[in-house]
Amino acid sequence: MTAILEVTDVTKRFGGVVAVSGASLSVPEGAVVAVIGPNGAGKTSLFNVVSGFETPDGGTVTFRGSQVHRLQPWQIARLGLVRSFQTPVGFPALSVWENLMVAGSAREAEPVLAALSGRWRDREADADRRANELLEQLNLHDARDLRLADLTPGDIKLVDFARQLMMQPRMMLLDEPASGVDPASIGRLSGLIADVRAQGITVLVIDHNIGFVLGIADHVHVMALGEVIADGKPADVIQDPAVVEIYLGKRA
Amino acid sequence: MQNIIFGLITGSILATATVGFSMIRQTEGFINIAHGQFLTLGAFLGFFFVSTAGLNVFLGGLIAAALVGVAGVVVSRIVFRPIADSGPLAQLFTSIGLAFLLFGLIRVAFGASVKFFPTSFGTRFDIGSVNVTVGEILIVAVAGVSVAALALFLTKTRLGTWIRATASNPSLAEVRGVPVERVSVAVWFVASAFAGLAGVMIGLISNVNSEMGFQQILIILAAAVLGGLGSIYGVLAAGLLLGLAMDLSALIIPTAYRSVVAFGVLILVLLVRPQGLFSTATRKEAG
Amino acid sequence: MIGVFFFFVGVLTLAGIYAILAMILNLEAGWAGMWDLGIAGLLAVGGYTFIIVTQTQSDDVVFAPGLPMWMGIILGSLAGGVAALIIGVPSLRVRGEYFLITTLAFAEVIRQLAVNLNSITRGTVGFNQFDRPFEALAEGRGYRVLLLVLVWVVAGIVYILMRRLVHAPYGRVLRAFRDNDPVALSLGKHTNRHRIQTFVLAGLLYGAAAPLYLWFLRIATPSIFSSEVTFVAWTALVIGGIASKSGPIVGSIILLLVTESVALLQGSAEFAVVLASTRFIVLGLVLILVMRFRPAGLVTEQQSLAAASNRVQVRSS
Numbered sequence: 079m080t081a082i083l084e085v086t087d088v089t090k091r092f093g094g095v096v097a098v099s100g101a102s103l104s105v106p107e108g109a110v111v112a113v114i115g116p117n118g119a120g121k122t123s124l125f126n127v128v129s130g131f132e133t134p135d136g137g138t139v140t141f142r143g144s145q146v147h148r149l150q151p152w153q154i155a156r157l158g159l160v161r162s163f164q165t166p167v168g169f170p171a172l173s174v175w176e177n178l179m180v181a182g183s184a185r186e187a188e189p190v191l192a193a194l195s196g197r198w199r200d201r202e203a204d205a206d207r208r209a210n211e212l213l214e215q216l217n218l219h220d221a222r223d224l225r226l227a228d229l230t231p232g233d234i235k236l237v238d239f240a241r242q243l244m245m246q247p248r249m250m251l252l253d254e255p256a257s258g259v260d261p262a263s264i265g266r267l268s269g270l271i272a273d274v275r276a277q278g279i280t281v282l283v284i285d286h287n288i289g290f291v292l293g294i295a296d297h298v299h300v301m302a303l304g305e306v307i308a309d310g311k312p313a314d315v316i317q318d319p320a321v322v323e324i325y326l327g328k329r330a
Numbered sequence: 331m332q333n334i335i336f337g338l339i340t341g342s343i344l345a346t347a348t349v350g351f352s353m354i355r356q357t358e359g360f361i362n363i364a365h366g367q368f369l370t371l372g373a374f375l376g377f378f379f380v381s382t383a384g385l386n387v388f389l390g391g392l393i394a395a396a397l398v399g400v401a402g403v404v405v406s407r408i409v410f411r412p413i414a415d416s417g418p419l420a421q422l423f424t425s426i427g428l429a430f431l432l433f434g435l436i437r438v439a440f441g442a443s444v445k446f447f448p449t450s451f452g453t454r455f456d457i458g459s460v461n462v463t464v465g466e467i468l469i470v471a472v473a474g475v476s477v478a479a480l481a482l483f484l485t486k487t488r489l490g491t492w493i494r495a496t497a498s499n500p501s502l503a504e505v506r507g508v509p510v511e512r513v514s515v516a517v518w519f520v521a522s523a524f525a526g527l528a529g530v531m532i533g534l535i536s537n538v539n540s541e542m543g544f545q546q547i548l549i550i551l552a553a554a555v556l557g558g559l560g561s562i563y564g565v566l567a568a569g570l571l572l573g574l575a576m577d578l579s580a581l582i583i584p585t586a587y588r589s590v591v592a593f594g595v596l597i598l599v600l601l602v603r604p605q606g607l608f609s610t611a612t613r614k615e616a617g
Numbered sequence: 618m619i620g621v622f623f624f625f626v627g628v629l630t631l632a633g634i635y636a637i638l639a640m641i642l643n644l645e646a647g648w649a650g651m652w653d654l655g656i657a658g659l660l661a662v663g664g665y666t667f668i669i670v671t672q673t674q675s676d677d678v679v680f681a682p683g684l685p686m687w688m689g690i691i692l693g694s695l696a697g698g699v700a701a702l703i704i705g706v707p708s709l710r711v712r713g714e715y716f717l718i719t720t721l722a723f724a725e726v727i728r729q730l731a732v733n734l735n736s737i738t739r740g741t742v743g744f745n746q747f748d749r750p751f752e753a754l755a756e757g758r759g760y761r762v763l764l765l766v767l768v769w770v771v772a773g774i775v776y777i778l779m780r781r782l783v784h785a786p787y788g789r790v791l792r793a794f795r796d797n798d799p800v801a802l803s804l805g806k807h808t809n810r811h812r813i814q815t816f817v818l819a820g821l822l823y824g825a826a827a828p829l830y831l832w833f834l835r836i837a838t839p840s841i842f843s844s845e846v847t848f849v850a851w852t853a854l855v856i857g858g859i860a861s862k863s864g865p866i867v868g869s870i871i872l873l874l875v876t877e878s879v880a881l882l883q884g885s886a887e888f889a890v891v892l893a894s895t896r897f898i899v900l901g902l903v904l905i906l907v908m909r910f911r912p913a914g915l916v917t918e919q920q921s922l923a924a925a926s927n928r929v930q931v932r933s934s
Contacts, residue, residue: 129803155805163803169796171860171918172789180793181804183786190814193785194778202786225919245804361714413909418714419652420908423855426848427904434897442893544844548725551718586733593722600719601707 082107082249082280083128083159088137088147090123097123099304100137105249110271110281112291112312115301116324121284122164124301125251128282129161130154142248158248162255166238170227174218174237177226178209181244205244212240231258239270249280256287268294288316300324333577335460339535341573342473345566347528347546348553349477350521352565355554356497357517358410360421365525366547367432372398372526373533373542374440380447387449387534395527402522403515429543437540445538469531476527480520481562489516549589552596571595624881626761627833632873633768634830638850639857639865640775641822647860647918648788649815650795652717654847655704656823658724661731661842662700663824667693668744668837669737679736686750690828697824698817700727705816709809724844731839743838747831768829772866775822780862783922791815792860852904858914861921868914876900 083105090098098120105111113121126132128139130151139147146154155161169177182205192198213219216236221229226237235255242250252271256264264287271281271294285291291298292312299309302324308315315321351365372394379390409428413420451465484490489512495503496513504510532542549572557568572592579591638656645651671689672681684692708719731738755763782788794801794808801808831837849872857868879895907914 131799131802150807151799151802152805152807155803160805161803163800167797168800169793171796172792176789176792179786180789180801180806183790185786187807187810187814188785188787188790190782190787190818193782193787196781196785198786241800241804361718409905416908416912420912422714422717423851424905424908426851427901427908429901430848430897431901431905434894434899434901437894438891438898548721552722555715555718584733587729590726590729593726596722597707597719597726600711600715 080107081105082142083282084138084140085124085128086138086140088124088127088134088139090120090127090132091135096304098127098134101301101304101306102137103299103306103309105280105282106297107280108275108278109296110275110283110294112283112285112295112298113301114285114288114291114298118303119301120304121301122253123304125161125253125284129159129251155245158245159251160242160245160247160249161251162238162242162253164253164257166235168226168234168238168241170225172226173223174213174226174229175209175222177237178212178241178244179205181241182206182209208244209240212243216240232260232263235259243274247279249282250274252281252283252285254285255283256285256290264290292316332460333581334574335462335466336580337574337577338570339466339470339573340577341570342470342477343528343531343535344549344553344573345477345569346473346524346531348550348557348565348569349480349562350524351550352554352557352562353493353497353517353521357493357500357513358406358414358421359500360418361425361551363422363425363547364405364428364432364543365425365521365550366543366545367429367436368398368402368522368525368543369529369532369546370436370538370540370543371401371432372529373538374436374445374529375526376530377445377447377533377538378440380449381445387447391527391530394530395523398526398529399519399523402518402525405522406514406518429547433540433543436543440540442540445533447534447538449534465534469534472527473531476524477562477566480524483520484562489513493517549592552592556596556599621881623758623761626765628873628877629870630761630765630768630833631877632870633765633772634826634833635850635853635873636772636866636869637768637775637826637829638823638846639854639869640772640779641819641826642850642854643859643861643865644779644782644822645815645819647854647864648783648795649791649812651709651812651816652713653720653816653819654717654844654851655720655722655724656819656850657842657844657846658704658720658727659697659700659820659823660827660830660846661724661727661839662820663693663697664827664831664837664842665731665738666696666824667828668747668831671747672744686748686828690825693827694821694825697827698821700824701817701820702813705813705820709812709816721844721847724847728839728842731842738839741838741840743836745836747837749832764832768833771826771829775826776862776866783862787811849900852900852907854914855912856903856907856914858916858918858921860918861914861916863921864914864916867916871915872900872903875903 081104085101085103088098088101089096101120101124103113113124115121123132127134127147130146130149130153134147137147138145141154141157141159144157146157146159169180172180179202182202210219213222218233218236218240221233226234229237255267259267268290275281283291283295295312297309298312298315299306300315300321301307308318308321310318347369351362354362354365375394375397376391379385379393380387383390385393405428409424410421413424449465451463454461454463484494492503492508492513493516495506495508496510529542532546553568553572554565556572557564572595575595576588576591580588583591638660642653642656645653667689669680670682670684670692671686673683704720704723708716708723711719732740749760749764750767751763752760790801790806790811794806794811798808834841853868853872854865855868856872857866858864876896876899879899880892
């Protein structure tokens with residue numbers, strides 16, 4: 079299996095703090111890979127580098143064969159790498175449908191003239207159809223015209239997920255998808271990720287919830303203090319003494 | 331050179347006016363456009379005490395500043411306290427409304443004509459190639475002493491330390507037991523009093539008129555932004571810098587463009603170094 | 618009575634002009650989240666360009682080509698767009714309140730230039746001889762009614778324009794990155810390009826609207842482009858309801874009626890000063906009260922845009 083994402087020796091510093099230190103990982107196409115580790119391990123910083131929100135001080139990131147670590151976030155998203163955010167606030171003043179439709183358009187900049195002439199209606203038809211399908215699948219169709227801010231946090235997370243799917247991504251980065259989700263709904267979340275994987279989309283997940291991660295991931299990387307300290311199959315990784323040590327708090 | 335002296339005078343008055351504005355921005359969290367009106371109020375009150383009540387200019391100016399300080403506290407409780415949780419933009423627009431309100435009230439109370447302080451500036455004399463009056467030196471001295479006193483207050487007293495803590499991290503300060511209400515009252519008093527004082531000084535140097543507030547607030551904004559977030563010294567330095575820039579530029583550009591120079595400096599600095607000239611913190615992108 | 622009638626004609630005309638300004642401001646600030654305090658500057662650029670290129674008297678001005686009115690309007694609009702581009706590209710590198718201050722600074726620079734470039738703008742004296750459209754059709758005071766109609770026809774066109782923009786993907790993207798820039802970026806949107814486009818569009822529109830303002834006031838001096846214009850437009854927008862469609866219109870009408878009606882009170886000369894000041898007192902009070910009790914304005918974004926009936930039907934394939 080070819081690697082769709084290659085992170086090689088990435089380092090990121092903020093002032094005097096080293097958030098990520100020489101981290102490397104490789105994500106095979108079509109797999110579900112997880113990155114776990116205690117708070118402050120550098121997971122979100124790594125995500126930010128991969129998705130273009132931060133430029134690395136060292137190292138490279140390659141996605142689908144092209145180097146992306148110097149690209150703008152919107153350019154990386156155009157290539158098919160779409161991320162979620164830890165607190166899924168989305169676009170609170172917009173309706174659920176509008177939230178999805180923002181992601182549905184393939185252009186990076188909407189032309190003003192087209193807006194004035196109304197020539198966008200045909201092009202929107204396809205996105206509208208996909209948006210409605212996703213809403214049906216996620217049981218959110220009744221909420222279609224509600225303001226996103228008026229939904230429950232759980233539903234806002236679902237809309238966040240759907241919004242990513244509207245981009246028809248090749249790979250999804252999920253930042254703590256299980257946080258704040260009640261245990262009963264975790265199963266549903268795992269199911270969604272399985273569906274996504276069945277469509278051929280590669281998934282890279284950060285999460286704290288070990289049980290959730292074990293249930294969905296093919297491969298796990300463990301980070302601590304900005305470094306990748308272990309990786310392997312989930313069952314193997316959790317028995318790795320170094321990993322056990324960090325989680326029991328012997329190493330900060 | 332003569333222009334350097336003018337620059338120092340302009341700069342020290344500007345610093346006096348800006349230091350309070352900056353304090354409010356840091357502890358209360360919003361841009362107070364009405365600050366300029368406190369300046370105007372101070373100028374008119376000072377003029378009233380000196381010309382009508384016949385008081386000595388120092389006493390008149392001091393009383394005027396103190397009264398403006400009180401006015402600032404009162405206004406802040408009535409107007410800004412109720413909307414403290416509404417976010418900086420709502421507070422900014424409220425301050426714009428307050429600025430209009432005060433502008434109108436001041437005009438009604440004091441009239442629309444231009445007034446001149448009947449105070450003499452004392453003897454003119456030369457120091458080297460420069461020509462100054464006693465009065466001008468005194469103005470710079472008063473500005474300097476006031477700012478120095480403020481710096482001492484902020485560093486050496488308990489209330490001052492509380493104010494600095496609130497300025498650097500309002501939520502943390504509250505959690506740590508800093509009396510937020512007392513700090514707020516103190517800040518509004520000091521900030522408004524300094525604005526009033528600056529108003530008296532401007533009134534002495536040029537004249538007193540109702541437009542002063544809106545004219546000065548833009549330059550004050552420039553100095554505050556230039557000074558960056560952080561200590562009083564940044565504001566002081568920025569005020570002096572802008573004052574010097576404005577008056578020294580008169581050597582090469584027509585004096586009518588004074589304020590253009592100030593804004594030009596502001597725009598340039600904002601684009602090259604958005605965090606201001608003297609700040610150590612990176613400017614947070616708000617919205 | 619006739620006097621009162623024409624007084625209200627005037628107030629409503631000015632209200633229409635501010636409605637246009639507020640709608641444009643709504644596009645930049647309400648929908649695109651750019652808190653622009655420099656609209657008086659863009660208006661000045663458009664207004665002065667229009668006046669200067671259409672002037673025929675050339676005694677004390679360096680440049681007076683005497684172009685026809687329609688050309689003046691187009692050039693004024695373009696000038697506004699170019700000014701917006703020059704101001705916008707650097708200013709949009711900073712956000713929120715710093716963008717606000719930068720735009721205010723630029724507007725003040727423009728006004729100072731208007732005051733001081735005497736050979737081009739006639740400084741503080743300005744221009745007071747210029748033609749107005751359709752003057753042949755109505756004489757004397759009757760023209761004021763014609764101007765009222767003209768202004769509101771233009772306001773109607775601007776309203777339709779804005780409605781089209783906000784319901785299109787373009788408008789949606791604006792409101793999206795206004796709410797959450799990182800998420801918009803993560804969805805592949807080049808948000809800064811949208812901001813520049815919107816800012817320039819606003820500049821073009823302000824420039825095109827400027828002649829209306831000049832035709833109403835019948836003079837062109839730097840003082841009519843003070844920051845007061847900016848603040849009144851903002852107040853109108855905030856009262857009416859920022860980010861709604863009809864908010865700017867509602868707010869402008871209410872605000873102008875309230876502040877200008879004070880002038881109906883007749884009085885002595887000393888009273889005149891008080892009267893002139895009362896406008897500001899009322900304006901200030903209105904703004905303070907609205908921000909305190911109804912900061913979302915009279916027509917909210919939700920009422921105006923998010924209702925299901927507003928979701929424009931896309932054709933299904």
